Amino acid sequence: MASSLALDGDGDAWRLVIGGDWSARALASVHSQLDTLPGSLSGTVTCDWSAAESPGIGPAWALLARLAAVGADRLTVRHVAAPRHIAFLGELRAARGLLPVPPADDAATEERPLEDIGRWAVAQGGEVRTFAGFVGHIVAVVGRGARKPRALRIASLSRHVYETGVTAIPIVSLIAFLISVIIAYLGAQQLRMFGADIFVVDLIAISVLREMGVLLTAIIVAGRSGSAFAAEIGVMQLNEEIDALRAMGMDPIELLVVPRVLALLVALPLLTVIADAMGLAGGGLLAHFQLHIPWAQFAGRLHAAIAPTTFWAGLIKAPVFAVLIALVGCYRGMRVRESARELGRLTTLAVVQSIFLVIFADALFAILYVRLNF
């Protein structure tokens, strides 16, 4: 049975008959009934609850609030056969100074573009300063570690080398192999037009060793480990584990951040070497089976194509990328505050920013190498 509400009477004596289902579940139907009340009432209204079935608290509250709104100060409300919680609700309303609800302060959000830009700039400035402090703290811990190796937490460091490096070998190898196969295949189609098939070897060697090997590895590691760093440290932050460490006089940067940074510094160059090897292998296999270049010829051409610097030009970038990824991941994790949504947002941000920074740094390296003729 649906809820019903019937108002009769005139002048200043009203009678409100409340009937049907007034339980909490009928809240929506109760609200539609309340909307049928006139916008303004004065005098006395007697609410007759005798026909209401299992009246709930929420609907009764809604009725009291509506009567207070339409009656302002000019309406006296009486209840007949009222459920026992009516008195309780009346007390609550009295305790709250009869409401109305304090208006939300979103009235204050006027559009002030200049002010917004200023606030944004100040916030970014603050962020830069905190980040600089964070990096400085890491450098200080590493410096301490140079004198007192115990501060470097060898056990934790090796665990992170395993997690970020060893467990990443399969995926890094696979992707380096496939990308190199794709480059060789597409490159061969183009070079064949000039009858220059053999230069596919140069293409593979230079693109894999200088760029693809290290860049792809860094991007995979940013996705795998950068997000893991941010999420692990972020959850510890939410559980107050970081505060607990601080309270026990331990430095969370030394315990959590430095081992991760150093571990990635070890793991990423090693992964790059593996990626380089797999890339060359992929290119070689494709050259052999698809382009019918014999192994010996491939090896000879490879030897001629690679300058002494080619390999190092790629590998030198790896530690830089490693530091960028680890710093951003750990920093974002340390910045997690208060909520699970924040954790997700900052983890995403860590990955996006570290991939951006890696590619940006790669561009800087490219310019630098050209200038130095490296």
Add this chain to the structure above:
Amino acid sequence: MDAGAEPVIRVHGLVNRFGRQIVHDGLDMQVAAGEIFGIVGGSGTGKTVLLRTILGLQRPEAGAVELFGRAVGELSRVEHTDLVQRFGVTFQNGALISSLTVAGNVQLPLREYRRVSNEALDEQSDLCVAMVGLPAEAAGKYPAQLSGGMTKRAALARALALEPALLFLDEPTSGLDPISAAAFDELLLYLHSQLGLTVVMITHDLDTLLRTCDRIGVILDGRMVSGTPAQIAAQPHPWIQAYFHGPRARAAAGGRDG
């Protein structure tokens, strides 16, 4: 307990085990309408597991759980949706959704089950916030900004949002200072008298237990011994004796006398 009335909760022959460890071994429990029932037991005796089983969050190995006369494990989706609206739960650490304000948390079940306007939702969350004695401005705060006591009250407000007939409280006063805990006890008793709730609570707090509970169930060796506080305190089992007559219990009782 009223023999004629249908119990709100009936647990019969409950068995739960994790691997080799038997947690519940034929546990029986009954809670009548309008009671405040306290569950106690040492750490690791499966109080929270019992609660999770009653709520249907966990399947028992054996045994039957009935809420409002209906077997929890064998409900259709529609029946289950109906059932979950008839009880409210507060979890040990509040389990407030951290990305929503207190008002947002209270409105969460209302948005799911009641189709009303946003103004009506605000009105209802104000009611719940007022009922648990939180100040009106607490409604706009996020869980991380609340003190321990306020978190417990906010969790209670969310549990009350759908006007359940049955309320489950897991350690409602743990982590509160004695004054806040006592205030929570009074709040609970007040709401119980005003709203006619049936309450099941897990607690270690002897003060809360003796102040609020009509009956107590003690989990011992995987089974439950239940009765009024006086009956339970008179049981000879060493754990019960240690619990009700140990140094802390004497302090609690002494505090009440003085």
